[in-house]
Amino acid sequence: MVKIIKLRKGLDIKLAGEAEKKKMQLKPNGKFSLAPADFVGVTPKVVVKEGDKVKAGDALFINKNYPDVKFASPVSGTVKAVVRGERRKVLGVVVNADDKQDFVDFGVKNVGQMNGDEVINSLLEAGIFGYINQLPYAVSATPADKPKGIFVSALRDKPLAADFEFELQGQEKEWQAGLTALSRIAKTFLGIGAKQTAKALTEAKDVEVTAFDGPCPAGNVGVQVNHISPVNKGEVVWTVEPTAVLFIGRLMLGGKVDLRRTVAFAGSEVKAPLYVDMLVGQELQTLVSNSYDKSHKVRIINGNVLTGTPTTAEGYLGAHTSEVTIIPEGDDADELAGWIMPRLNQFSQNRSYFSWLMGGKRYKLDARIKGGQRHMIMSGEYDKVMPMDIYPEYLVKAIITGNIDKMEQLGIYEVSPEDFALAEFVDSSKLELQRIVREGLDMLRKENS
Secondary structure (H helix, E strand, O other), X not given: OOEEEEOOOOOOOOEOOOOOOOEEEOOOOOEEEEOHHHOOOOOEEEOOOOOOEEOEOOEEEEEOOEEEEEEEOOOOEEEEEEEEOHHHOEEEEEEEEOOOOOEOOOOOOOHHHOOHHHHHHHHHHHOOHHHEEEEOOOEEOOOOOOOOEEEEXXXXXXXXXXXXXXXXXXXXXXXXXXXXXXXXXXXXXXXXXXXXXXXXXXXXXXXXXXXXXXXXXXXXXXXXXXXXXXXXXXXXXXXXXXXXXXXXXXXHHHOOOOOEEEEEEEOOOEOOOEXXXXXXXXXXXXXXXXXXXXXXXXXXXXXXXXXXXXXXXXXXXXXXXXXXXXXXXXXXXXOOOHHHOOOOOOOOOOOOOHHHHHOOOOEOOOOOOOOOOOOOOOOOHHHHHOOOOOOHHHHHHHHHHOOHHHHHHOOHHHOOHHHHXXXXXXXXXXXXXXXXXXXXXXXXXXXXX
């Protein structure tokens, strides 16, 4: 019997442009780029140089602080460039893919007979251990930290999020193999949605399954950790996104690194929203080039509208990206009489507009903030959309003032920036809450290191 946890706090934002349940594949050709910035907390050291030939699974860079943690190339080909920014910061390693792909053979594994150390060593050798994250600090995990538990959330409920049940179809064996491998390391918890019915989720073996029933952000792994086994000071839990579980399963069953993702290409500006099979680091140019109306400005987002990062058609698919979203930029909008109008086509969480009378209407929202930064208002706005046992407004104030003791007392070890995405959306003070929380976590991590 699956345990069900009912959540009442949160907010579902219905946006136009949801991806249709049909799929196309992009061939693994052209340029690919693996970016260290996608792996938070990693200090990269590049181990290839321009002109080197690599196979899919060969390391492109390693974590300087933990040299055993390698990051594998998603394709075979020739290293085109090591792109650097200010102070020679590594921005990405670009590989020109071969026409015919060649893979490093890591050998097929029997996960049922492996122990935790053997699983970790296999992931390190193949260069995909870095796809595991950890709490506290919401950074890429390190093998030296032994977790008290591993958490996987198969529920994606952010606006226009990719449906993992659709991605899972035909990959049930790889999914179970990945879960079993993780369970050899530590007790593994699988969080699913109350409306998800796939047997590979509801009847998953070797894990403890919990269903979450409630609005966004019920799918946030941090929310699920908070309700199942909260993180206290000195404790570590690992979190793994569902597609990374498939990466692990493919490695165990096939002996090679296969970083293929099923990505939702969505948004109100996309002419034909659908799902696309892509590799991590694949160039977005082919996907987005003729997919939207170029007569007005749009924002292309690597990820979803709440937590993704702005990119361009020349960008690359992020390592943890399950959506590519295109929405209007909004800087050319001209609204007659502004907020005085009823605004039936605008969404408001606090019913400032009459649009709340429209029922299940889907909205075409743009990227405008609609207001400037102002003094922080202690109104309880954050608490209404955060189903976690913390005081979010007081925590944000403690981070801004740099009060580490208060930050610890108010639960910073349990949170990640994405947990504040909805609070940032409804915030009448227009604060960049995700950035503030990231800075707080980095401050605490530096203090404790």
